[in-house]
Amino acid sequence: MSKVNITIDGIKMQVPSDYSVLEAAKEMGVDIPTLCYLKGINEIGACRMCLVEIKQARGLQASCVYPVSEGLDIITNSEAIRKARKATLELILSNHDRSCLTCDRNNSCELQAISDKLNIRELKYEGEKTSYLLDDISHSIVRDNNKCILCRRCISMCKNIQTVGVIDATERGFHSNISSPFDLSLGEVPCISCGQCINVCPVGALREKDDTAHVWEAINDKTKHVVVQTAPAVRVAIGEEFGFPIGTGCTKNMVGALRRLGFDKVFDTDTAADLTIMEEGTELLQRIQNGGKLPLITSCSPGWITFCEYNFPDFLENLSTCKSPQQMFGAILKSYYAKKAGIDPKDMVVVSIMPCTAKKSECKRHEMGLDGIADVDYVLTTRELAKMIKEAGIDFKNVSSEHYDDPMGDASGAGVIFGATGGVMEAAIRTVYEIVTGDALEDLNVTAVRGIEGIKEAEVVIGDLVLKAAVASGTGNARKLMEMVQSGEKEYHFIEIMACPGGCVNGGGQPIQPSSVRSKIDLRAERAKAIYSEDMRLSLRKSHENETVKKMYAEFLGEPCGHMSHELLHTHYTAKEKYPMK
Amino acid sequence: MNKECCCENEKIEKLNKVIEEYINVEGALIPVLHEAQEIFGYLPMAVQKQIADGLNISLAEVYGVVTFYSAFTIYPKGQYQINVCLGTACYVKGANDILDQFKKILKVEVGQNTEDHKFSLNACRCVGACGLAPVVTVNEDVYGKLVADDVKGILEKYKD
Ligand code: SF4
Ligand code: SF4
Ligand code: SF4
Ligand code: FES
Numbered sequence: 001m002s003k004v005n006i007t008i009d010g011i012k013m014q015v016p017s018d019y020s021v022l023e024a025a026k027e028m029g030v031d032i033p034t035l036c037y038l039k040g041i042n043e044i045g046a047c048r049m050c051l052v053e054i055k056q057a058r059g060l061q062a063s064c065v066y067p068v069s070e071g072l073d074i075i076t077n078s079e080a081i082r083k084a085r086k087a088t089l090e091l092i093l094s095n096h097d098r099s100c101l102t103c104d105r106n107n108s109c110e111l112q113a114i115s116d117k118l119n120i121r122e123l124k125y126e127g128e129k130t131s132y133l134l135d136d137i138s139h140s141i142v143r144d145n146n147k148c149i150l151c152r153r154c155i156s157m158c159k160n161i162q163t164v165g166v167i168d169a170t171e172r173g174f175h176s177n178i179s180s181p182f183d184l185s186l187g188e189v190p191c192i193s194c195g196q197c198i199n200v201c202p203v204g205a206l207r208e209k210d211d212t213a214h215v216w217e218a219i220n221d222k223t224k225h226v227v228v229q230t231a232p233a234v235r236v237a238i239g240e241e242f243g244f245p246i247g248t249g250c251t252k253n254m255v256g257a258l259r260r261l262g263f264d265k266v267f268d269t270d271t272a273a274d275l276t277i278m279e280e281g282t283e284l285l286q287r288i289q290n291g292g293k294l295p296l297i298t299s300c301s302p303g304w305i306t307f308c309e310y311n312f313p314d315f316l317e318n319l320s321t322c323k324s325p326q327q328m329f330g331a332i333l334k335s336y337y338a339k340k341a342g343i344d345p346k347d348m349v350v351v352s353i354m355p356c357t358a359k360k361s362e363c364k365r366h367e368m369g370l371d372g373i374a375d376v377d378y379v380l381t382t383r384e385l386a387k388m389i390k391e392a393g394i395d396f397k398n399v400s401s402e403h404y405d406d407p408m409g410d411a412s413g414a415g416v417i418f419g420a421t422g423g424v425m426e427a428a429i430r431t432v433y434e435i436v437t438g439d440a441l442e443d444l445n446v447t448a449v450r451g452i453e454g455i456k457e458a459e460v461v462i463g464d465l466v467l468k469a470a471v472a473s474g475t476g477n478a479r480k481l482m483e484m485v486q487s488g489e490k491e492y493h494f495i496e497i498m499a500c501p502g503g504c505v506n507g508g509g510q511p512i513q514p515s516s517v518r519s520k521i522d523l524r525a526e527r528a529k530a531i532y533s534e535d536m537r538l539s540l541r542k543s544h545e546n547e548t549v550k551k552m553y554a555e556f557l558g559e560p561c562g563h564m565s566h567e568l569l570h571t572h573y574t575a576k577e578k579y580p581m582k
Numbered sequence: 583m584n585k586e587c588c589c590e591n592e593k594i595e596k597l598n599k600v601i602e603e604y605i606n607v608e609g610a611l612i613p614v615l616h617e618a619q620e621i622f623g624y625l626p627m628a629v630q631k632q633i634a635d636g637l638n639i640s641l642a643e644v645y646g647v648v649t650f651y652s653a654f655t656i657y658p659k660g661q662y663q664i665n666v667c668l669g670t671a672c673y674v675k676g677a678n679d680i681l682d683q684f685k686k687i688l689k690v691e692v693g694q695n696t697e698d699h700k701f702s703l704n705a706c707r708c709v710g711a712c713g714l715a716p717v718v719t720v721n722e723d724v725y726g727k728l729v730a731d732d733v734k735g736i737l738e739k740y741k742d
Contacts, residue, residue, distance in 0.1 A: 165640030170649040181645035182627055182656075189642075579641060581628055 006072040021063035021074055022050055026519065030076050033085060033114050035092075036151035037064040038200055039519045041161060046152055047092070049114070051084050052076050060084055086118055094125040095174075097146035103204040110202035110514050111149060132177065137187035139364050140209055140357040141195060145177050148205035154178065154197035161501060163476040164307070166191045178205075181579070190310045190578040192475065194303040194499045195357030195381075195508015208357045208509060211378045212388055218349040218377070219262040225341075226349045227265040228258055229329050232273065232419035233355040233504035234382045236530035240511040241386035242396040247526035249534050252401035258353075258385075259402060260394045267408045269352070270415030272329035273427070275552065276300065277414060277543035279569055280322045280424075281432045282560035284494055288465065293317045295470075295485065295492040298424050300324045302362035303499025303508075305573060307475045312482050313575035321570040323375070325418065326352045326359055327368050330375030331568040333408075336556045340407065345373055352379045355419070355507030358499065367571045381509025410548035413535030420528040421473035421503035422449035422456060425496040429460055429467070431544045437463045444541055450532070452502050452524045455481050457492075468492045474501035505531060593621050594632065601636035610637055611647055615654055623693060623702075624655045653697060660695040660702035662740050665719045669708025672716040676729070680716055681705060683733040700740070 001016040008028055015024040020043070025032050036047040045065035052063045055073035060081060063074075075081070093115065100106050132145035152169065155178060159165040166189040170179050180189045198206040218226045239250040258266045284296050299305055299320040308315060323331070330352070334345040352359060356379075362368065363376040380388075389396055403409065414430055417423035426446040433441045448458035449469065454477035460467045470492045472481040478497045484490040500507045502524025513523060535541060543549065557564045600617045604610035614633055615625065622629050625648050627641075634641040648654045666672075666681045681692070684703055688696050695702045711717045714726025718736065725736055 159640060159643070165642050168640065168642035168646035170646045172650045181630070181641045579627065579631055581631075 004068055004070045004072070006068050006070075006074065008074045009076055015068055017068065019068045021052060021054070021061075021066040021068060021072070023519075024068050025052075025063065025074070025076055031516075032063055032076055033117060034064055034515060035110060035114060035149065035202060036153065038153050038156075038515050041200060042151070042153040042156040044152060044156070046150070048088050049085060051081055051088075053078060053081060082118075086120065089114065089118055089120060090123055090125060092149050093120065093123055094127050095129050096149065097129075097144075103147070104207045105204035105512075108512055108514075109204060113514070128174075130174065130177070135185045135187075136209065137185035138191065138193065138209065139187070139361040140193035141186050141191065141198065142207050142209055143186060144205050144207075145179070146205075147203050148178055149203055150176055150178065151202060152178070153200040153202065154206060157196045157200045161474060161476050162192070162194060162196055162499075163479050164190065164192055164194075167197070184579075190306075190576070192303045192306040192310070192499060193358040193361045193508075194475070196500060198357065198508055199506075199510065199512055201512075202515065208381050208384065209360060210384065211360065211380055212384050212391075214378050215351050215380060215388070218351070223347060224349050225264050225343050225347055226262075226351065227267060227333055227337075228263040228351045228353060229267045229269045229272070229326065229333075230254065230258070230353045231269045231326065231355055231504060232416045232423075232531065233507060233510070233527065234353050234385070236419065236505060236527045236534070237355065237510045238382050238386055239396075240513070241383070242389075244397075246513070246517075246521055246523060247530045249530045250396075251534070252403070253396055253399050254385075255404055256399040256402040257389050257394050257396055260399060261388055261392055263351070265405045265408075266402075267329070267333070268404045268411045268415075269325050269329055270411030270418070271408050271546065271548055272325040272332065273415035273418045273424075274410075274412050274543035274546040274549045275328055275332070275569070276322055276325045276418075277424075277427050277431050278549060278553070278560045279328075279565055280320050281428050281435065281543075283320055283322065284428065284432060285436065286561065288493060295495045296320055297494075298496045299571075300418065300424055301358070301498045301500075301504075302356070303358035304475065304478060304497045306358065306361075306576070307478065307499060309573055309576040310578055311479065312486075314486075315482065316573045316575060319573055321566075321572065323368065323569055323571045324359070324362065325415075326354060326379070327362065327375045327571075328569045330363070330368075331370065332552065334373060334375065335370075335568060336552060337408065339556075349377045350375065352376050353382065353385045354379050355382050355504045355510045356500075357381060357508040359509075370568065382507075383509060383511060386511070407551075408548055410540065410546050412543050412546050413538040413541035414543045415546075416534045416538070417531055419504045420450070420531045421452065421498050421524075422446075422471045422496065423503065423531070425449045425458070425469055425471050425494070427543055428494070428496075429462075429469070430542045432467075433460070433462050434542065435544065436465070441542075449496075450528075452522065452528070454501070465493075467494060469494045469496070471496045473498040473503050475499050477501075502528065596621050597629065597632055598636065601633065605637065611639065611644065612651075615644075615648060619654060620694075623695065624658050626656060626658070630656075655695060655699050657699065660699050662701050662720050663704060664701055665704050665706045665709070667707070667709050667711075667715070667717045667719075668705045669712065669715075671708070671712035675715045677716040679730045680718060680728055680733060683730040684737075687733060687737060701737075 003014045004017045032050045035049040045062040050063045051060040053075040135143040235251040239248040297318045330350045338345045360379045414427035456471040458469045472478045505527035506524045630644045634644045692705050718725045
């Protein structure tokens, strides 16, 4: 990249020519306030918070969208600039429901932070306020437009990155608001509940449906046996809520904290991930051998499942019939484990801690249970678990390091890597290779499917078969990949798709990091690193060597994809019409 | 019933032709919405869906644009339905002049709404008040024995 010479606040510097003034300033250690800007996702210059003076231009300019050029002379701090920024902010605040004390984002709100930073101590304009009803019909997402500052980050995420596009700016002027067409609720439109909009919202206008009260109630009910399972991606992100650096694995602290909260048993969803690999791997081999529907597409990500049901109904038969690991585990806990432990499944409550908001909707699907008993009763996000830990006064940093409970205690590294994009594929390759060839796989690290690129491809030689595989994360990338498959441009045996960009480590239920942090750190990459180092630390790294899973088959399930598996661990999908006319 | 159905289908076909014309044109949405409103009189969900699918954009985006511009309406008709009777008796007594006068003042064609969605102008068959010909109804109100010069006064009453 060629460089240009610029001057910021009298100091000369050289920066890459594709920088914005904001990026250049950041590099120099000048912290220009921003609200709507989110690197790589929302660079639209909407809020005018980031104003600067540019000698070569008239009036104040929005630095986040102003490109650098040779000789540019920039002032970032003057009386006029401070006044203008303050006025802009005061205008936003004058029509904002400023109930910080009871707000979901109290202490993690970018609007709060910027108000403090700009030293706002009183509000001059107290104007008329718009007032909106809370949208809480969806099982996953709650929208409170009274807190919305119209930055449009959620729109960019939903429309451009995820290519779902169920929200947009509507009306104008004073009545401008972000909503779904015809004022429908997010629960009534083809929203896939991915929660990516929540993760980019700078304020408390979007949040997950809070299920913590139900879980507290279950824990308090002495007649209930309450078990909790934790997804792989939770352990590498929850530390962020307690001051650990991004990308710190906190498995043992998390297990310790869950016990302190009062759960009767603490299990690892990774065990079910291993089970998933046994089922899905078998399904893949059967389809290849028996001329079944190919490519086989993974079904672990409920956001992707919903996306497929709405957008690619012709491919529903390609989806693996395997339930997602959390649902499989729920089904196993309420059958196999219940029997073993001598507990009536009706007295058991299964709680899943997930990096995901879509899983809240998934557990409510009527297919996800047996004889009226749901596989999973409640899903909490990583953020909700952190809230419970804080509420209970547990010192997460110093809580005792503990291990998952038996008899479900075994989980392989293959299960752990489910948390990053490409992980399911890698785990499946480790197992399918050894089952087919009978040989040990030389290098367990299938690096071709690792990394944060949106679409990845790999060819793996397995005996006589050259397995063609593809991996996509983020539904925008999934759409691209599926269109290539649809048109016949690409052919694969096996495709892994995760709805969230980067996979579950960047799920819609994970700790929220502000724009300033996301400009510097790629959350997907840092959290994935922690996932792969967890895998490396384990001696058990292949699903088919998991003793707990082997025992499950020997004592209960019979064989992978057998009758019992089909009853408990597999499901089906239904095409969905977008905006059905009444 | 059947007739209405067939009419609806014709409109849908017509809109499809419009969409086809614009499919690769940049900034197609607004002109297509204008033409759709000409065809249907308003932009209900079904019409917006057809446009969104046809132009391959999200319904949310279409709806956002529709609600941004006051020229578009998602409601079926104006607040006041003006029906000018074109039955034989009224026709003979100059109903056409009256209709023309409404068109001129409201700047709309038959079947359209005024820009502020206040008035919808319709021509109708005999309303059975031939003794009063030529007859105009505005919602529930009936005006009879009209001449073109009365039109202005009638509209004045609904001007609030
Ligand atoms: S969104 Fe931020 S500023 Fe608004 S009430 Fe919540 S914490 Fe306070
Ligand atoms: S949850 Fe996902 S699909 Fe639904 S509105 Fe948010 S970003 Fe869009
Ligand atoms: S909901 Fe949040 S992200 Fe979306 S526009 Fe409002 S403030 Fe911005
Ligand atoms: S305009 Fe630059 S941050 Fe909003």
